[in-house]
Amino acid sequence: MTLSSARIVATYHVRCDARAIAVRAEALAIEQSIELPRGAVREGLIVAEIAGRVEEITQTSPEMFMVQVSLAASTMPPEAGQLMNILFGNTSLHDDVALVDVAFPEGYARAFGGPRRGLAGLRTAVGAGDRPLTASALKPQGLGTADLAQLAGAMARGGLDIVKDDHGLADQAYSPFAARVPACAAAVRQANRDTGRHTLYAPSLSGDLDRLRAQMKLVRAEGLGAVLVAPMVIGLPAFTALVAETPDVVFLAHPSMAGAARIAPELLLGRLFRLLGADAAIFPNYGGRFTYSIETCRRIAGAALATWTDGSTDIRPAAPAPAGGMTLDRVPELLDFYGRDAILLIGGSLLAAGDGLTAAAADFQRRVERHGQA
């Protein structure tokens, strides 16, 4: 990888008066690079190569502009923290700017690696051919280990593809990780033996890298092939470290703490999490508990799936996983919208079935498997 003269092109939306945009764009380019006025830098090469360059300014509405800034790749060795630091670090402190897109030169795709399993690996793991996938979540917070395991077993007996811990399940006294994971794993294993299916149980990992590794060790000891992590909660550097050292495990990326941070959701959830190794990107679907628009959801799914190659390296597609207050009656609509390359994640509305959970899960699974086959 030669990054020496290569440039990363970052695109920002900037809210600004038209008379001030040129100066504002230049300030942005400086802030994300040399942090000194060009005049205060004596080294010509630094001004010419290291300083950010405003490549294009396009007005998109009376007070909104799209600003493209190229940044020297040499300032950003491929490390996840430095990636965010250079793309948006100090600029995140300005509330007139959002980061909306990034184009990487050759080298970053290979260095970060993208999903190690991706949508295709997920389908293989659950034996799903090319159909859409189903998922649900173990909750509420506060349930003990036995109750969670009972829910996991019931969902798996309904035939769901993925049963994941709620992202709020960490290592609480009422269901410690070390007890919860073996119990839920055993319940899903037993259900899989009974049904002949391959439901994946994905425990939620949390803590620092030491703790994440200890938890991953238990996950593997239980023979589990998937985990849930919230990259913005555990930190992007820890996320990439974990992905790199367990390439056979499917990583479901949860959007907790990823919101309203003035980074476009399709970029952060769809592209950056994917580049860093997310096999599936969970995001709030339109018309549920969250307010993402249909267009935002379409863009997130598109970004997770789009062909991504830099010539020498292909990044595998990640599975879009719309979630957040979905209901069974919306399955046809969601599948029409997302197509077959998606995981439908329905939690609360399945759990509301109470004793009928397995039947509700089976109903969910059936609706998804049969969609489009009529």
Next chain:
Amino acid sequence: MTLSSARIVATYHVRCDARAIAVRAEALAIEQSIELPRGAVREGLIVAEIAGRVEEITQTSPEMFMVQVSLAASTMPPEAGQLMNILFGNTSLHDDVALVDVAFPEGYARAFGGPRRGLAGLRTAVGAGDRPLTASALKPQGLGTADLAQLAGAMARGGLDIVKDDHGLADQAYSPFAARVPACAAAVRQANRDTGRHTLYAPSLSGDLDRLRAQMKLVRAEGLGAVLVAPMVIGLPAFTALVAETPDVVFLAHPSMAGAARIAPELLLGRLFRLLGADAAIFPNYGGRFTYSIETCRRIAGAALATWTDGSTDIRPAAPAPAGGMTLDRVPELLDFYGRDAILLIGGSLLAAGDGLTAAAADFQRRVERHGQA
């Protein structure tokens, strides 16, 4: 520590129509706790204890409300990632809500520990009595190791208290960490021998926990007593791990990636970073390159310094470090505003002095030391 029935009280600003605020507040309380409608949870104890409770709703302007929600401490074992997950995880995805304050029950202060050195430890390290401190930054990005070391030496000879790496300096080919840190450390050591002062050099650490630890090892091998980290870039769990294992090192917390995330700056930079172990909190000062208001800056400084005890544990004050486009002529104004309990961080305007850097640094130091002694 008994957290079983204790509750954390989080305060949010919510933009909402007055007729809808009760429902919106309840949805927020559920989102940050059980994530299921109360009616869908059969276990009475979970509904009574684990579900978030709306404690108070106060209208602050026609469409703005202050909402206090209490969350069960048992859902949040004291781990930095889970802290953010429970306080703001999914709610970060809603753009009508900002997290503005948190009150912790007993136990968290001791568990997280706060600054291990704090403002007092910083003053002791540089021999500053009770006066305000000075700091500057090594930049621009792109300079080689020898040039950075030369700048560090020049600043230290001017007598500054702290010379830190720019937060953009990571492990770039043009100044690799393993070369830069010993070179800058040597330059500052030599200057300290010449001046008889105790300038601290604080290298910028980056990467995952393995890499952070390797870098910290080098920092200690060089006998350095301070580092710069951006907690939101390295990840809060990695930050707390590092603080816990090197309690003798001063941690300067940089705000990169901490902005515009709908968490009040005084809470995130002033209180949470402090709780997690920041000895100094760097933040964008009013009237510089950033747009934080005077009031926001006053609140950040206040939060970093305020007495903080939960009865059994005191959290040390952290040093407020206003920065971001400050100039020498503003020193009197800044000291009048912040008082003696502050670090003034001036980078670019010192570096603009070029060959006169040492003289400019000495001028800066003199202005700070003499302020209020006339």
